[in-house]
Amino acid sequence: MPAYEFALMLRAMPKPELKTALKRISHAIFDRGGIIRNIENLGFRSMPYKTSAHGLVHREANYVVFKVDTAALSVTDLKEEYSRDVDIIRQRVFRVQDDFEHSCTLEEELLPPAYREEVQKMIEIGKTQVNRFTYKFKYNSGLDYYPFQK
Amino acid sequence: MSLLRTFLKRQIFANTHRVTVSTTRFASELKPDEDAPVEIENPFKKERRECILCKLNITPDYKNYRLLSQFQSPYTGRIYGRHITGLCKSKQEKVETEIKKAQNCGYMPYYYKDKAFLKDPKLFDPENPIRSHRF
Numbered sequence: 001m002p003a004y005e006f007a008l009m010l011r012a013m014p015k016p017e018l019k020t021a022l023k024r025i026s027h028a029i030f031d032r033g034g035i036i037r038n039i040e041n042l043g044f045r046s047m048p049y050k051t052s053a054h055g056l057v058h059r060e061a062n063y064v065v066f067k068v069d070t071a072a073l074s075v076t077d078l079k080e081e082y083s084r085d086v087d088i089i090r091q092r093v094f095r096v097q098d099d100f101e102h103s104c105t106l107e108e109e110l111l112p113p114a115y116r117e118e119v120q121k122m123i124e125i126g127k128t129q130v131n132r133f134t135y136k137f138k139y140n141s142g143l144d145y146y147p148f149q150k
Numbered sequence: 151m152s153l154l155r156t157f158l159k160r161q162i163f164a165n166t167h168r169v170t171v172s173t174t175r176f177a178s179e180l181k182p183d184e185d186a187p188v189e190i191e192n193p194f195k196k197e198r199r200e201c202i203l204c205k206l207n208i209t210p211d212y213k214n215y216r217l218l219s220q221f222q223s224p225y226t227g228r229i230y231g232r233h234i235t236g237l238c239k240s241k242q243e244k245v246e247t248e249i250k251k252a253q254n255c256g257y258m259p260y261y262y263k264d265k266a267f268l269k270d271p272k273l274f275d276p277e278n279p280i281r282s283h284r285f
């Protein structure tokens with residue numbers, strides 16, 4: 001399982017240039033002792049919003065995802081290097097979380113409020129709090145009259 | 151007095167006789183646990199409901215923006231809540247984080263739904279939420 005996913009947007013350019021750009025990007029990873037597990041090409045398409053990068057406004061991009069195994073320290077280094085790369089419009093790095101097995105809790109969530117665990121917890125907490133509706137302030141002054149002006 | 155005694159004796163005899171007869175008849179005709187109640191599961195118990203992502207075993211991913219866009223409003227691009235999507239808590243949270251990631255990566259728009267996905271099948275009806283809401 002790869003540790004990181006580099007989601008990159010590359011600027012619109014002809015195929016051979018794109019090839020060299022991808023080569024440059026992957027060599028930067030190899031130079032830092034990283035391993036590329038997989039390269040996903042999500043295609044060339046228009047962006048949902050225009051982005052300006054390196055003094056140019058881009059409306060279309062090549063979407064590429066690199067699945068990489070590399071040291072945590074080299075990731076910031078790679079990000080810094082890619083931020084200087086003119087061909088890369090935008091880069092995002094995500095840590096890959098491994099799937100954890102869990103059962104669906106929808107049935108418990110659809111129960112009436114009184115049977116829901118979170119509501120029961122809330123009621124328990126409420127019992128420890130001061131009830132605003134029945135609480136009566138005690139003066140505790142030991143006097144049978146109030147010494148100050150009311 | 152003697153008459154009373156004999157009468158009582160007779161009564162007792164009659165009673166005991168009847169009782170013995172009845173017990174012998176029951177014991178001979180029926181086996182002990184043939185007609186006893188049997189322990190079974192509740193036949194009227196309803197099937198456990200699951201949300202659509204758990205049922206199909208799908209983990210939402212930011213690269214699968216077509217799936218994620220189905221949880222987006224076509225009018226405002228905002229993410230529908232749990233009372234509308236009918237997802238369980240963990241999946242709804244996952245969907246929301248993945249949509250935010252996808253929007254940040256430039257896969258998905260923020261303020262509208264991609265018009266290529268407008269005719270995708272509806273996973274839920276926003277007009278009929280599970281719990282009522284104030285909008």
Ligand SMILES: [Zn+2]
Binds near residue numbers: 104204241
């Ligand atoms: Zn679920």
